[in-house]
Amino acid sequence: MRYYPIFLDTHARRILVSGAGATAAAKLALILKTEAQVEVYGSEPCDRVLAWQAEGRLLLVQRPLEPSDIGDAQLIYAANDDEAEDQRVGDIGRAARVLVNTVDQPAHCDFITPAIVDRDPVTVAIGTEGTAPVLARQIKALNEEALGTDTGRLARIGNDFRNRVAELEDGRARRDFWSAFYSEAGPRALKAGGEPAVQEALEALLDHCKTTDPKAGFVYLIGAGPGDPDLLTVKAQKLIRTADVVIHDRLVSGEVLELARREAEFIEVGKSPYGKSWSQEDINAVMVSHASRDAQVVRLKSGDPGIYGRLDEEMDALDAAGIGFDIVPGVTSAAAAAADMKVSLTRRHRNSSLRFLTGHDINGFADHDWTSLGRPGTVAAIYMGVRAAGFLQSRLLAHGGDAATPVTVVENASRTHRKIVGATLGHLSDALAEGGIKGPAIIFLGLAPRDAERAATALHRTIREEVSA
Numbered sequence: 001m002r003y004y005p006i007f008l009d010t011h012a013r014r015i016l017v018s019g020a021g022a023t024a025a026a027k028l029a030l031i032l033k034t035e036a037q038v039e040v041y042g043s044e045p046c047d048r049v050l051a052w053q054a055e056g057r058l059l060l061v062q063r064p065l066e067p068s069d070i071g072d073a074q075l076i077y078a079a080n081d082d083e084a085e086d087q088r089v090g091d092i093g094r095a096a097r098v099l100v101n102t103v104d105q106p107a108h109c110d111f112i113t114p115a116i117v118d119r120d121p122v123t124v125a126i127g128t129e130g131t132a133p134v135l136a137r138q139i140k141a142l143n144e145e146a147l148g149t150d151t152g153r154l155a156r157i158g159n160d161f162r163n164r165v166a167e168l169e170d171g172r173a174r175r176d177f178w179s180a181f182y183s184e185a186g187p188r189a190l191k192a193g194g195e196p197a198v199q200e201a202l203e204a205l206l207d208h209c210k211t212t213d214p215k216a217g218f219v220y221l222i223g224a225g226p227g228d229p230d231l232l233t234v235k236a237q238k239l240i241r242t243a244d245v246v247i248h249d250r251l252v253s254g255e256v257l258e259l260a261r262r263e264a265e266f267i268e269v270g271k272s273p274y275g276k277s278w279s280q281e282d283i284n285a286v287m288v289s290h291a292s293r294d295a296q297v298v299r300l301k302s303g304d305p306g307i308y309g310r311l312d313e314e315m316d317a318l319d320a321a322g323i324g325f326d327i328v329p330g331v332t333s334a335a336a337a338a339a340d341m342k343v344s345l346t347r348r349h350r351n352s353s354l355r356f357l358t359g360h361d362i363n364g365f366a367d368h369d370w371t372s373l374g375r376p377g378t379v380a381a382i383y384m385g386v387r388a389a390g391f392l393q394s395r396l397l398a399h400g401g402d403a404a405t406p407v408t409v410v411e412n413a414s415r416t417h418r419k420i421v422g423a424t425l426g427h428l429s430d431a432l433a434e435g436g437i438k439g440p441a442i443i444f445l446g447l448a449p450r451d452a453e454r455a456a457t458a459l460h461r462t463i464r465e466e467v468s469a
Contacts, residue, residue, distance in 0.1 A: 020060065039069070153195075226332075231330075
């Protein structure tokens with residue numbers, strides 16, 4: 001982030017605009033919405049600027065901006081449609097240590113004016129650091145549609161009630177109050193009976209919160225998916241956004257964690273290969289500790305919590321401590337990896353079953369029914385198999401597995417930097433090394449990427465036709 005977003009207090013502050021033509025007028029249309037004292041310097045004012053002057057909305061000085069004009073100005077806009085004049089104004093402003101915006105020249109700006117959704121006093125500012133103004137306008141349109149015209153009105157009414165809500169001593173109770181007001185009670189009351197109905201709704205909601213016992217601590221065991229935040233369930237997104245404590249695995253992506261409140265406590269309890277790791281007992285203890293203090297805890301697990309996520313051990317610990325919990329399923333990495341490969345995990349005439357295996361367990365490399373796995377037509381998704389790849393390969397080949405069996409490895413499934421490596425069982429170890437696969441990765445036994453599978457199917461069809469002929 002190069003440009004740090006802030007909201008400046010413009011009340012009774014001076015904002016100077018150098019230029020009085022159409023470019024300046026476009027900026028002034030937004031600046032005049034503020035409470036600033038606006039001064040415009042330019043010798044050839046356009047009709048809009050003259051009209052604003054006549055209305056008393058700005059001070060027009062029909063000459064170029066000079067150093068003596070700066071004084072206690074807060075911001076300066078250089079909008080002269082003249083590169084040399086804009087440069088001169090910029091030099092004047094910076095010499096006086098005032099922030100300067102040179103319109104349509106991001107490289108010469110100390111600050112950038114964002115696209116704004118105005119629901120006064122609610123303001124949404126959208127910035128692309130000057131790289132994509134059209135995209136900023138599109139995002140603005142989406143926000144304008146999402147935020148109804150009554151949003152600002154509700155915010156003003158709510159602000160007048162803040163001292164009353166302060167009577168709720170518990171921070172989460174206050175958050176729940178405002179969440180219920182802005183999402184449901186407020187809009188419904190305003191639509192039904194205007195501001196008097198909103199006041200009644202506020203009082204009723206406050207009485208309800210005062211007479212309702214605070215929520216006991218609770219734990220949500222949530223599948224965070226393979227990394228792409230768009231693959232989270234709607235329920236998971238909602239719970240992450242309202243959590244007091246977020247306990248997460250190392251593989252949970254930063255984009256998913258960004259959904260949580262900044263005030264939430266974040267605790268990483270990852271298990272790193274050959275590195276520092278949390279024991280399961282310690283993870284259980286930290287969940288129980290926070291929930292026992294009435295926190296709403298989100299336990300984020302990469303993929304789905306029920307697939308190699310030690311879910312039972314955590315549920316047993318919560319049961320033993322008398323703490324309530326819910327499970328929110330997620331997209332498991334195998335499903336996301338298959339989607340990346342553009343293949344189906346099951347298909348008629350190919351495989352009617354699918355096995356989920358782990359390449360590594362608490363005792364080391366995991367043992368399986370190798371003879372069964374080596375049979376033609378078997379399809380298996382192997383988790384935590386990168387380090388165990390050589391072991392898996394040798395066991396399968398030793399128990400009758402065909403060296404030509406297709407194998408595909410998908411690293412960082414669903415993420416922008418995912419990697420897909422197609423191979424055969426006989427060349428699995430070499431393919432991992434050549435592809436630079438480090439993990440996290442899913443190894444598919446019996447599946448090839450879509451293009452390779454279609455090519456193989458076409459080749460087999462051609463051979464059958466030639467034999468028949």
